[in-house]
Amino acid sequence: MLKIGPRTLVPPATKLVDDLQINLVGRKHVGREIYSQLLASIQEGRLEPGRRLPPTRELARRLKVARTTVALAYDRLVGEGLLISRVGAGTFVKQPRVLAPVGASRSESQLSPKQEWLDVPVTFIRTHFANRFEFDFRTGIPDASAFPYATWRRLVARHLHPSTVLSGYGDPAGHPALRSAIARHIWLSRGMHVDPDAVTVTNGTQQALDLITKVLIDRGDRVAVEDPGYPPAWRLFKAVGARVEPVPLDDEGLTATALPPDTRLVYVTPSHQFPIGVPMSLERREALLEWAQQANAMIVEDDYDGEFRFGDRPYEPLQAMDPAGRVIYVGSFSKSMLPSLRIGFVIAPAGLTPAIHAAKYLSDWHTMWSVQGALADFLEDGWYARHVRRMRKEYEARHRAVVQGLNMHFRDVMKVAPSAVGLHVCAMATQLSPSDVHAAVSRAVDVGVDELARYSAGRPVSGLLFGYGGVPADRIDEGMTRLRNWFG
Numbered sequence: 001m002l003k004i005g006p007r008t009l010v011p012p013a014t015k016l017v018d019d020l021q022i023n024l025v026g027r028k029h030v031g032r033e034i035y036s037q038l039l040a041s042i043q044e045g046r047l048e049p050g051r052r053l054p055p056t057r058e059l060a061r062r063l064k065v066a067r068t069t070v071a072l073a074y075d076r077l078v079g080e081g082l083l084i085s086r087v088g089a090g091t092f093v094k095q096p097r098v099l100a101p102v103g104a105s106r107s108e109s110q111l112s113p114k115q116e117w118l119d120v121p122v123t124f125i126r127t128h129f130a131n132r133f134e135f136d137f138r139t140g141i142p143d144a145s146a147f148p149y150a151t152w153r154r155l156v157a158r159h160l161h162p163s164t165v166l167s168g169y170g171d172p173a174g175h176p177a178l179r180s181a182i183a184r185h186i187w188l189s190r191g192m193h194v195d196p197d198a199v200t201v202t203n204g205t206q207q208a209l210d211l212i213t214k215v216l217i218d219r220g221d222r223v224a225v226e227d228p229g230y231p232p233a234w235r236l237f238k239a240v241g242a243r244v245e246p247v248p249l250d251d252e253g254l255t256a257t258a259l260p261p262d263t264r265l266v267y268v269t270p271s272h273q274f275p276i277g278v279p280m281s282l283e284r285r286e287a288l289l290e291w292a293q294q295a296n297a298m299i300v301e302d303d304y305d306g307e308f309r310f311g312d313r314p315y316e317p318l319q320a321m322d323p324a325g326r327v328i329y330v331g332s333f334s335k336s337m338l339p340s341l342r343i344g345f346v347i348a349p350a351g352l353t354p355a356i357h358a359a360k361y362l363s364d365w366h367t368m369w370s371v372q373g374a375l376a377d378f379l380e381d382g383w384y385a386r387h388v389r390r391m392r393k394e395y396e397a398r399h400r401a402v403v404q405g406l407n408m409h410f411r412d413v414m415k416v417a418p419s420a421v422g423l424h425v426c427a428m429a430t431q432l433s434p435s436d437v438h439a440a441v442s443r444a445v446d447v448g449v450d451e452l453a454r455y456s457a458g459r460p461v462s463g464l465l466f467g468y469g470g471v472p473a474d475r476i477d478e479g480m481t482r483l484r485n486w487f488g
């Protein structure tokens with residue numbers, strides 16, 4: 001009888017490395033150790049070209065470290081051209097590139113993608129969100145168990161019906177009902193008066209940033225970002241060849257005086273700076289708008305989680321304060337609904353909107369029509385407001401529990417960065433270095449938590465981010481106690 005099992009399916013050329021030796025005994029910087037021992041094995045030929053490395057999950061289990069630690073080491077070696085990652089197949093030691101002699105066919109080098117895209121740590125992202133933790137404090141994750149699935153299914157079904165479905169393609173700018181509903185939602189929740197024609201529906205903030213980048217940024221342009229900041233934004237700018245300028249923050253937000261004069265675009269999160277949490281002060285907003293006018297620059301305002309505000313009245317959005325048309329406002333339903341719906345929007349100044357629509361059309365034509373129709377009804381029929389009201393109450397309790405837990409268990413090593421918005425709390429390390437924090441987090445395998453150092457486009461800052469979308473209020477203290485044990 002023919003036996004088909006995983007072993008018989010692995011051809012000899014891609015044999016899995018099962019005798020890989022990595023020694024972490026007594027090592028402090030486990031991530032760095034994994035990277036350098038793998039590097040040495042490749043350079044010394046113990047891991048020969050074509051060999052498949054163990055899956056990150058398996059190696060992490062064997063080494064008793066977090067899966068993301070292994071994924072980061074793999075990513076670094078992929079970025080350095082020593083490993084190659086193939087979707088669905090695994091990670092392999094790369095065949096050394098044979099350089100074509102001068103004058104020979106260029107087909108080999110033409111097959112190589114641009115290095116900037118190889119530097120993007122996709123393996124890390126893939127494994128980071130695939131991980132499961134008993135206590136899940138990772139950021140960017142709302143409480144998916146509280147989503148009103150039955151209502152959503154009913155609304156999507158309404159728009160996936162022969163009487164409502166589009167037989168051809170829709171408007172790249174978005175479903176008319178959703179563009180109107182978003183304009184109304186922004187007016188009610190942010191006090192911004194927006195014409196529905198100015199709204200472009202996108203697949204989340206990420207696509208909005210991609211469209212903006214396509215229509216405004218050339219290779220070599222200078223783009224300023226908050227430091228620490230939102231990696232998917234600055235990685236995108238870097239990938240297209242922009243010169244990314246990390247700009248420091250103070251307790252009023254981005255330090256506008258540190259912006260280089262020849263900046264083409266600045267990306268900011270003024271309502272709740274990501275990841276620190278400070279709102280940009282009114283004075284700083286005015287200074288930033290003034291600077292953009294002087295420098296002939298554009299500003300991207302990413303308002304990603306303003307729905308969950310537990311304290312004072314929010315400041316007016318930058319775009320509402322800007323008579324000169326220099327601010328592009330970007331919103332998302334990832335935090336207030338689900339990130340996997342991939343839905344967001346961009347509100348651009350009038351002069352830019354036709355180019356944004358063109359970029360959307362040439363990117364993916366339009367966002368899924370039935371989802372857009374369902375979201376329009378979800379907003380207009382009051383379901384959205386109801387869901388947000390419920391979640392705001394829940395998240396406020398979790399926010400309080402995290403701040404309490406930090407003050408109770410981490411007071412000697414971390415300082416809470418004050419914030420009253422959103423889905424996470426940032427804590428800055430007072431004595432520990434980023435690698436001390438990394439070592440502790442890597443060992444706490446049942447706790448998922450994000451290291452602040454990962455968010456820096458410049459000099460890494462030491463600390464932790466506690467997201468609370470994935471941990472119920474009554475389990476927060478236990479999770480934080482569990483993590484604290486690894487900090488000695």
Ligand SMILES: Cc1ncc(COP(=O)(O)O)c(C=O)c1O
Nearest residue numbers: 140204205206230274304332334
């Ligand atoms: C700063 C920031 N912007 C935007 C988003 C949402 O992005 P998207 O709409 O692409 O899911 C997040 C999610 O974590 C975020 O942290």
